[in-house]
Amino acid sequence: MSQPFIDLRDVTVRFGAADSETSTLALDRTNLRIDTGDFVALVGPSGCGKSTILKLIGGLLSPCSGGVIVDGREVGGPHRTRIGLAFQNPTMLPWLTIRENVMMPLKIVEPFRQDYQAKKKGEYAERADALLAQVGLKGMGDKRPWQLSGGMLQRASLCRALIHEPQLLLLDEPFGALDQFTREELWATMQNLWMTQRPTVLLVTHDLREAAYLATRICVMSARPGRILEERSVDFARPRTVEMSYAPDCSELVQALRLRIAEARSDLASAERTGQAETDSMMETV
Numbered sequence: 001m002s003q004p005f006i007d008l009r010d011v012t013v014r015f016g017a018a019d020s021e022t023s024t025l026a027l028d029r030t031n032l033r034i035d036t037g038d039f040v041a042l043v044g045p046s047g048c049g050k051s052t053i054l055k056l057i058g059g060l061l062s063p064c065s066g067g068v069i070v071d072g073r074e075v076g077g078p079h080r081t082r083i084g085l086a087f088q089n090p091t092m093l094p095w096l097t098i099r100e101n102v103m104m105p106l107k108i109v110e111p112f113r114q115d116y117q118a119k120k121k122g123e124y125a126e127r128a129d130a131l132l133a134q135v136g137l138k139g140m141g142d143k144r145p146w147q148l149s150g151g152m153l154q155r156a157s158l159c160r161a162l163i164h165e166p167q168l169l170l171l172d173e174p175f176g177a178l179d180q181f182t183r184e185e186l187w188a189t190m191q192n193l194w195m196t197q198r199p200t201v202l203l204v205t206h207d208l209r210e211a212a213y214l215a216t217r218i219c220v221m222s223a224r225p226g227r228i229l230e231e232r233s234v235d236f237a238r239p240r241t242v243e244m245s246y247a248p249d250c251s252e253l254v255q256a257l258r259l260r261i262a263e264a265r266s267d268l269a270s271a272e273r274t275g276q277a278e279t280d281s282m283m284e285t286v
């Protein structure tokens with residue numbers, strides 16, 4: 001079997017000391033493999049550990065045990081892999097223009113960093129403008145962040161995540177704060193960017209139709225401590241359209257995912273009830 005681009009091996013993450021009552025076991029011997037160029041959507045009940053997985057892969061968090069391997073290397077310390085990040089609420093530096101914000105990774109990430117001063121007014125600015133045009137923000141490069149709407153800012157943040165041609169794109173509910181129409185427009189934008197650049201993508205989302213529209217594979221997580229319960233390949237033809245996301249085969253997939261997550265949530269609720277019953281009976285014994 002070929003080596004996956006991302007390989008989480010029996011990863012456990014606990015927040016807080018193990019003997020503390022308030023500690024949280026977020027992941028417990030969780031495994032996840034993602035191949036190069038895949039677009040994987042991670043879905044599951046709230047609090048099951050989706051963002052924790054994203055942070056582990058991005059090197060923003062270390063596991064208590066187990067291994068996080070990206071591109072053949074254990075994550076820990078500075079990443080060799082070029083990574084792009086986009087989150088729900090894009091943070092732009094307000095004193096910079098949109099173009100300068102989009103170019104920011106080129107200022108930080110090697111090998112671009114060395115040439116930044118020389119190229120920022122020429123080649124790099126052109127690259128930023130071309131990306132902005134690709135997401136429908138032609139001519140917006142000179143604006144300041146506060147002059148753009150939420151949807152426009154999110155588009156700009158996708159450009160910033162992709163300007164340095166990352167091998168890996170980590171997206172944490174990047175469209176979650178947007179209205180439905182803007183969100184659906186951005187799915188098309190995202191799909192287009194993925195089809196032209198082909199980074200490996202891990203998308204955390206609560207929107208199952210979004211997962212079905214964008215992903216090549218959907219991983220469903222259990223309730224906390226989160227593990228991958230089920231994986232589904234999504235083989236719909238590309239480019240996908242919003243209309244396709246309402247077609248019967250896609251709706252069936254969304255419904256199946258919904259039921260799986262509902263089951264995971266009810267497992268959690270019954271575990272909590274059992275735990276409470278055990279605590280109550282202990283209290284009665286004492």
Ligand SMILES: Nc1ncnc2c1ncn2[C@@H]1O[C@H](COP(=O)(O)OP(=O)(O)OP(=O)(O)O)[C@@H](O)[C@H]1O
Nearest residue numbers: 015016024026045046047048049050051052053224
């Ligand atoms: N820094 C932290 N300190 C303590 N607990 C944390 C921390 N980060 C996450 N947790 C807890 O770990 C669990 C998993 O959190 P995580 O953010 O990964 O879940 P999620 O699946 O992304 O949730 P959501 O879908 O609601 O965004 C949650 O119970 C959360 O409260």
